[in-house]
Amino acid sequence: MPSKPKADPETIEESRRFAPRFDASGLIPCIAIDAAAGDVLMMAWMNAEALRLTLETGFVHYFSRSRGAIWKKGETSGALQRVVEVLTDCDQDVILVRAEVADRAGTCHTGRATCFYRRVPLGAGPLERELEPVE
Amino acid sequence: MPSKPKADPETIEESRRFAPRFDASGLIPCIAIDAAAGDVLMMAWMNAEALRLTLETGFVHYFSRSRGAIWKKGETSGALQRVVEVLTDCDQDVILVRAEVADRAGTCHTGRATCFYRRVPLGAGPLERELEPVE
Numbered sequence: 001m002p003s004k005p006k007a008d009p010e011t012i013e014e015s016r017r018f019a020p021r022f023d024a025s026g027l028i029p030c031i032a033i034d035a036a037a038g039d040v041l042m043m044a045w046m047n048a049e050a051l052r053l054t055l056e057t058g059f060v061h062y063f064s065r066s067r068g069a070i071w072k073k074g075e076t077s078g079a080l081q082r083v084v085e086v087l088t089d090c091d092q093d094v095i096l097v098r099a100e101v102a103d104r105a106g107t108c109h110t111g112r113a114t115c116f117y118r119r120v121p122l123g124a125g126p127l128e129r130e131l132e133p134v135e
Numbered sequence: 136m137p138s139k140p141k142a143d144p145e146t147i148e149e150s151r152r153f154a155p156r157f158d159a160s161g162l163i164p165c166i167a168i169d170a171a172a173g174d175v176l177m178m179a180w181m182n183a184e185a186l187r188l189t190l191e192t193g194f195v196h197y198f199s200r201s202r203g204a205i206w207k208k209g210e211t212s213g214a215l216q217r218v219v220e221v222l223t224d225c226d227q228d229v230i231l232v233r234a235e236v237a238d239r240a241g242t243c244h245t246g247r248a249t250c251f252y253r254r255v256p257l258g259a260g261p262l263e264r265e266l267e268p269v270e
Contacts, residue, residue: 013244013245014245015266016253016265016266016268017263017264017265017266018253018255018262018263018264018265018266019263020262029164029178031166031175031178033175038173038174039173040166040168040175040231042224043164043166043224043229048262051262052261052262055255055256055257055258055259055262056257056258056259056260058257083257085254086254086255086257087251087252087253087254087255087269088251088253088255088266089177089178089250089251090243090244090245090247090250090252091250094178094250095255096175096251108225109148109225110148110149110225112225115224115225115226115229116222116223116224116231117222117225118151118153118222118223119220119221119222120153120190120221120222120223120230121190122190122191122193122218122221123190123191124190124191125191126187127153127155127183127186127187127190128152128153128154129152129153130151130152130153131150131151131152131153131223133151134222
């Protein structure tokens with residue numbers, strides 16, 4: 001196999017400079033993982049200020065698109081997300097946070113421990129199909 | 136503590152009907168997890184057709200925003216993502232796929248096993264800061 005061409009450190013993929021790429025609305029998606037259990041808690045959005053507050057305070061902050069405001073996760077529910085590690089992806093247009101959660105039971109606003117509690121059955125046919133609860 | 140109000144099965148959070156909410160561009164974010172190792176491989180976008188192909192073929196398809204085309208993940212690199220499970224979140228505006236990856240080494244287009252290979256250091260100060268490689 002030919003050897004892989006040497007990566008150009010000037011590209012956004014190889015750069016050591018953090019230059020998060022916000023979308024046209026000034027937002028970047030953030031995936032939150034439970035640092036202990038390893039599973040995905042939720043995906044929400046950050047603006048630059050929510051990201052800055054997350055890095056500065058060590059508690060995950062998001063930007064609510066519906067409310068148009070920054071929100072410290074868990075401030076009301078108690079399911080605070082204490083940052084263990086913040087990562088970004090190759091294109092620097094996604095954030096991934098590994099966090100310790102104070103109260104897993106309140107992670108989702110529906111009162112569940114994760115936002116991902118329904119499975120989409122596989123198979124042909126229209127997208128609209130019956131969801132299955134994840135036990 | 137007052138008991139939680141009974142969930143309304145007609146809401147998108149409690150509904151058993153899959154009704155994915157695509158954004159204004161017709162896209163929905165998809166998080167891909169390695170079903171065996173449990174870690175996050177990547178986040179990319181799907182349109183309705185990519186999602187339908189994923190459910191129908193059992194191989195993850197995405198929509199490339201830069202190329203404006205559907206792409207079967209791994210068709211070129213070999214890092215095919217065979218679907219184990221597809222989940223959606225409370226608001227049905229995120230997809231999460233647990234997949235078996237044929238060749239982890241080629242998951243990221245940079246030739247890495249995940250797109251999340253750089254850490255953002257915590258602390259006060261401007262967002263622009265030096266990234267740390269994840270070993």
